[in-house]
Amino acid sequence: MSPPMSEQDKTKAAPKAGGRGARFGGAMDEAAAALNSSVEFDKRLLRDDVRGSQAHARMLAAVRLISEDDAKQIVAGLDQVAGEFERGERKMDPALEDVHMNVESRLIELIGDPGRRLHTARSRNDQVATDMRLYALSQATVIVAALDKARVALCRRAREHTATLLPGYTHLQRAQAVTLGHHLLAYAEMLGRDRGRFLDAARRAAECPLGSGALAATSLPIDREKTSADLGFTAPTRNSLDAVSDRDFCAELAFACALLGVHLSRLGEELVLWSTTEFGFVRLGEGHCSGSSLMPQKRNPDIAELMRAKPGRLIGDVVALLTVSKGLALAYNKDLQESQEPFYDAIETTHLVLDVLPRLVAGLEFNPERMKEAAGDPALGATDLAEHLVRDGVPFRKAHEIVGKLVRHAEQLGVSLRDVPEHDLPQIAPELHEAALQVLSASRAVAGRAVFGGPAPAQVMREAQRLASELKGLGYEV
Amino acid sequence: MSPPMSEQDKTKAAPKAGGRGARFGGAMDEAAAALNSSVEFDKRLLRDDVRGSQAHARMLAAVRLISEDDAKQIVAGLDQVAGEFERGERKMDPALEDVHMNVESRLIELIGDPGRRLHTARSRNDQVATDMRLYALSQATVIVAALDKARVALCRRAREHTATLLPGYTHLQRAQAVTLGHHLLAYAEMLGRDRGRFLDAARRAAECPLGSGALAATSLPIDREKTSADLGFTAPTRNSLDAVSDRDFCAELAFACALLGVHLSRLGEELVLWSTTEFGFVRLGEGHCSGSSLMPQKRNPDIAELMRAKPGRLIGDVVALLTVSKGLALAYNKDLQESQEPFYDAIETTHLVLDVLPRLVAGLEFNPERMKEAAGDPALGATDLAEHLVRDGVPFRKAHEIVGKLVRHAEQLGVSLRDVPEHDLPQIAPELHEAALQVLSASRAVAGRAVFGGPAPAQVMREAQRLASELKGLGYEV
Amino acid sequence: MSPPMSEQDKTKAAPKAGGRGARFGGAMDEAAAALNSSVEFDKRLLRDDVRGSQAHARMLAAVRLISEDDAKQIVAGLDQVAGEFERGERKMDPALEDVHMNVESRLIELIGDPGRRLHTARSRNDQVATDMRLYALSQATVIVAALDKARVALCRRAREHTATLLPGYTHLQRAQAVTLGHHLLAYAEMLGRDRGRFLDAARRAAECPLGSGALAATSLPIDREKTSADLGFTAPTRNSLDAVSDRDFCAELAFACALLGVHLSRLGEELVLWSTTEFGFVRLGEGHCSGSSLMPQKRNPDIAELMRAKPGRLIGDVVALLTVSKGLALAYNKDLQESQEPFYDAIETTHLVLDVLPRLVAGLEFNPERMKEAAGDPALGATDLAEHLVRDGVPFRKAHEIVGKLVRHAEQLGVSLRDVPEHDLPQIAPELHEAALQVLSASRAVAGRAVFGGPAPAQVMREAQRLASELKGLGYEV
Amino acid sequence: MSPPMSEQDKTKAAPKAGGRGARFGGAMDEAAAALNSSVEFDKRLLRDDVRGSQAHARMLAAVRLISEDDAKQIVAGLDQVAGEFERGERKMDPALEDVHMNVESRLIELIGDPGRRLHTARSRNDQVATDMRLYALSQATVIVAALDKARVALCRRAREHTATLLPGYTHLQRAQAVTLGHHLLAYAEMLGRDRGRFLDAARRAAECPLGSGALAATSLPIDREKTSADLGFTAPTRNSLDAVSDRDFCAELAFACALLGVHLSRLGEELVLWSTTEFGFVRLGEGHCSGSSLMPQKRNPDIAELMRAKPGRLIGDVVALLTVSKGLALAYNKDLQESQEPFYDAIETTHLVLDVLPRLVAGLEFNPERMKEAAGDPALGATDLAEHLVRDGVPFRKAHEIVGKLVRHAEQLGVSLRDVPEHDLPQIAPELHEAALQVLSASRAVAGRAVFGGPAPAQVMREAQRLASELKGLGYEV
16 A cells, blocks of 8 residues: 555655645744744653654554555654754754654655655554553653652661660650651551552553544554554554543543652651750761852751652642643543643652662661650550550540549649659549559560551561562662 | 450440540630641541441451451441441431541440551551442442443444534534544543553552551451452552552552543533534533523533533542642651542542543434535545545555645636546546546545544445444443 | 524423533432432522622623624623522522523523523533632631631730730740740731632633533634633633633642631630640630530630631642542532532631631730740740840850750759759759859840741731731822 | 952952852752753843842942942953853853853953942842842833733724624533624723733832842841832832842732733634634634644644643742742841742743734634624524513513524424514514514624723724824834
8 A cells, every 4th residue: 555666756745844734824823833842842752753653654554554664764763863862963943833843844855745645544642642652651661660669668668777765756746655667667568559559540541542634533444453552552442532531541640649749748857856855866977968159067968858848840730730631522622731840840849859768767866865755755655554454454434534643743844754653643533653654665666566557666667678679579689 | 365254344435526535725716727637528538437337346356356246336336427427317427527527436435445446557547548448439330331421322333323424624624524433432542541441440440458457457367368369359458658648549549530521521522512513413402402581492412511521520539639649758747638639529529520421422413414415525535536536546645635735626616626627637647537536425435444443334344333232242232 | 793682482381400401311319319419508599699690791782692682681691590599589590500501491491592592602611600709709808807807816916915924835845935925926927828829820810611511612703802800810721621610729828718717717716725724824705715514614716726727628628529530521510519518618617717716816815924924934045044145155056955964954853944043053054153044034035036027026016017017008008 | 438449359259159258168969950950941130130130239338338340340240241241252160050040250350449448338138139120110000001012902903893793601501692892891801900900910020139238138238228219119128137038029910910911812823713614703823833743734723722731830830930939038038049939930931822923813813794694593582572562562581582482482393582582472472573673683782882881883983092092002003
């Protein structure tokens, strides 16, 4: 079906901007063109666009819509085009509106008619949908690897600190002593869930829209299975109208980024907090702090603060992506162009933060002395004391009440729980006795909470080992 | 370890509001209490709270922290409490702050000391986290079933209309003819993805926090595997600090609701559009319209409009949920109470819309004549014409240009593409010929686009059958 | 123009639900009705609906579209209707869809034909727009008053603490000593801006849509100036299409709520922080704390945490409101019903938080000793030291560098800035001398920063007096 | 107080990156530096930074903290620095972190010690706050002018079409005839409100933070009134802690952008809709359309679609800005750096859309014939008919019911309202008569709705004239 080479036209005339083709008399209004052009951001898709086009050309040749020689010229030409743009030898031309037209236009300049055959049985609508999914899939892979590196870093520090005591907080009030390893592994849990979300989103994104045309597929005898497999997708998409207008994968990945960002913002907040003179539990490595232009003594945890702040924009990106698709009639609408920037922003912001995370964690200078001292506050054993009374047979609610009275009494005396005079105890409650107060030791208390999921050193060690095994299974050294 | 019955105190004194216990002298400031109280919304958790407590009591007995008899009294008492509240015989007391204290307080009134033992080895922090997950899991199940019912309705209508022609649109401009069945199945695709998102979110939510205590687990010898299995979770959570402060499942489910809502908003927009006098493709069933208080002739597609509008609040709910957890230090903070209302709103809004969807779809009165007429516009065949030229050996970009000239020429003459005089054709391009114009028939064109994912009746029938099989496999009649 | 009384029909037949009128054969589908009904939330508009209708009736009589007697019956009847609903003698009927139909329907039951004349020259579209603006204006007034009460509370505490030292923080690192009064007045500044935003929003909202009809005004000779003035608006709206579809005022007020909420969340965060054992700068009054169900010693700053969390939903409300109106064709669409709940939620959340604020502030138990001690850290004087060197003629950048070296030196010695041995000073920099180190006193340093906007006690006193004067001018006792 | 010139050090050593000064041993971690650097986006502040610094230098000289000659060198040097960067002779160095350090560093290279004196009595915290406000104020001014140009365009088209009939829609159902001029002026109303919001936001932003230092003002005797006035602010800010951490103005302006964006999205939606074959009311000028790469006949309203989509990101920007400041302890935190990009994005997106708006409106090719034909649908007169019956003395609710019956009757007969046989009328209702049906003429009906705010040609002309006068008063030709 492919024409003989002699018929080919080797002239260099490129297609007109934005597919205006022969349809329009004049050029686009300047301000309109500025609004319309996407090349400033969709140039990120260059490599994916080229990969997609190469697979498309190979398929066209396989079904004999173009010649094998055409396909070869296209594949080689596209490599050249990509190289030119990547090496900066050529700039994207905004007048050509987007990366797709820039690539195709340059290809036609280079190889003529075979280039004019590339867009056979394809539209920019299925093309951009394919490019964006290829981009999404490769970015998700990078993020999953970065999450694993962060988990490695957390796992290592957790193993160093399975028995390091610090206060656990609720409502930011010291509540019960826990271990630093346990605290660090809480973040590993969050990142583990995030990992699952990226994998699920990627699995759902792994369908290939190529062949959906502008909205209604094509009358040409293409082989969608082939392009899908060639590009590493699991299957072709099932409905052309849906395929060209579906940006679910952008929203879903951006959401995964935002929730990950929220987790890291919690770590950021804690590092800021723990870096204060008041807490003094940690210092960020010098490589992750900055100073003040006015106050020379400052050691500011800028990186932790930025980690805390980043979810703002990530949540904003999710909002943008969902809002853009809201109420859009089928199938493709130009509105979908607005799905790109928030999506890229979410992905790139996530990279930026994850890149810094492993070394940030590795460089944390903990102050176990300060932590232990804080964890030694006998009030932190109140719950353990109540549970001790339960073991003695006191119903929990009553035990809770008894310890509440003890706390109030100690406060009135201005002493710590452990220093309430022995002879006061029976007046507070007959169930109270000096021996019970022995449980008000942080290390004893923590060691006792060895239930699955608990902070006891032995349990934290087990959990850290399990995580280390998982990560080793993924090829990481832990 | 459980005390002999004779020691039990059968007095009816309930615990004080909000766990203030003996610690505080006075009551909470009135305006503060209004801000603090959650019972107005967390009463939704009543059944889940009772289920969770019953499983907890059975476990406490199994590990001999309470007696078997205590456990029996607790289980029976909780059933009675739930019944009293559900039948409206008892109102939740806002002074008791939340559903948990309302239930426990009433339980103690009813059964005395055994009730005081229920809270052994438990905190409201792990309790509410468990309740919310139980709620999340059951709601997700209901939503998945509702999605399936909606897919059944779409599948049925699609099978009725595999060959009904209508214009496909891009940019809301008529682009190429498609089939109504294909159009309806596009929505089935979206809902299919939504289904997967709810299942993934539910899978991730199916870990049991019970036993995590307030933040640091417990020193008592509980059996977390047992409660987890008893409540239908897949496993206990792995880290107590994370478990009490993790509301990821709320955000993830709310996001799934929002994206589903965006899909339905697209259907809503199309129904509004198609119901206009100008389009005239559909009328909503009378049961889904309303009239005007001022304009008696109106037949307003209110339900479609509300479907279009609902994502607004759903996106807002996602924002609220992500924002609340942003920057929160570990572990539990009261801020997390603010995770409840947006979560319930997302779930309930989703129910409200999904409940109406199957009958709405079933009741749509399509106007195939109007659709067919619109699809008959010969301009819609321009792409098919270009592809015809490609089959004749013209490179696609050239074919595209030729058809563009033809369109411009037809417009200048003020005639349709098919009515351009035969003798004008060679002037436009030598490749053009009368026979080629025969492809400008909607039904021929659509039938020719039978590639996988395309709109041809035969392909739509295949796809609808596949969906029907899937749904039958789930137990639905299609 | 009003008909003779004898023609009046005193039967009690009410209008059908939702203005379905005679147009529809059957009732609305049940699930559709559940989605469609707004009475559960728009019942908040009862009083405003009645006020609006009474003004409308008086106007109709003034232009002789109804009789004076009709108007009197309507006005009295509406008062009765409002009373019945408010006293709970009558429940709103969801089948009547909204508050407007509930009120009108009951009015017709009570007074017959005059009631049937009330809706003359009016539609539910201009009616609900008017009601919502009346609601918006009265709520804005209440919020402004609540803001003023909060400013009174801040001003009082600031005047108590014009000279109380505490560290000022940047990056949560101690930076320079400031005064507590200065710190509290920072919040008064924020609330002052919020106040302006509510007033601006209210001013813009104060135009009356009545008379805009469903979308296209009316052919009847109404007097829009009269209703506008009667209801306290500044003018009638200028364009009927805009007037029935404009919900800007909801979004703008919700935004003002959200930004206010962000300000209060900052205060919430600081109170949580300052309440920690580590900071120890403040205790919330017992009326604003709660305890723990498990840990008897806890004194949790729940109210501060909720203040910190509330912006989550407020930002969500802004998103919902903006998203609902996005891309809506003119004029009224049912989507606008979705503007109500997020709007009410924003307003009511704001009331809830502002109601608690003045007593919360009044009840704060500061610990000036702890604050002063923390502010005494000599490192906090580094900037003052650098500025001292500037006064000696050292260029600022050089002074900054010198003090930086001093800080590093002190850290290496493990001593405070003030305790660096005198003989080390020249080695660090020739410009350094013992006398300069005298400026490292918190109280001297603070007193020296008396520039306008600065923390010096004298300046804080001036600023507090100015605020007190402003508030006294508004009628508050400060 | 300024040192003699001979003491000056003319070496070219610049300050270290990010104010790390002598405090830190090593450089920042690479990934951390990438996260930390802001110069890629804050370079937008170059001109404002230079203006702010020049005013600061003049003030320092006036209060004799530096010499007049220093000030002159600084002012001239800064002009040179700005020029170098603007002309691209020099690139911003990311290692210097931000625009401020890039400028100051280059200044010191150029002029030595006087440059080292510029930062006297100033911090980057008050500096960046000042720069951002200067930027905000100038951008707001540009946006207000752009809004006025858009209003001019709308006003002109409205005056052309004061009497052009088209259907007004509610629920996208034809409701009542209106005039195109009236419809266009609805958008002028929205933009008028937007204008007010930008002015209010700018007024609130017009306070000068310079002199607030890092957080605690300065001990040096600066003159804040002078810099404030010099830079065109209305007053210095009143509280240093607030001033360095306040980004309200960013959020408020971004919100104004978002609401404006929502308004334009409504116009975008209508243009998309009206451009359809089905409506056919308008064609966008060729300069504002684009074609299809696959479907040569397409004339896609891309610009209108992008206008419809843009609020997505603008709402996202508002979310980002509010979320970033949520829960931030006073005073400056690095999180605030995240206030910049969403703010710039909101401003620049708004420029992009507003730039295209006037010519887009001017170029709209309306089709008055199609509009008039659609407006001629007699059903659109139903309300006018009901109001006619009211004039005859029928209570409105009864008139509404009568016309409802008539509509239903006509529908059953399959005829238009005007063609219901005369002898059927009395059966429907005795109040109906042939003469009444004469009001079912669109032009008569519209002319009759001449109330203030109504669509009658005479009223639209009055309103357009009023707007034209307002715009002429602002210096525009209308």
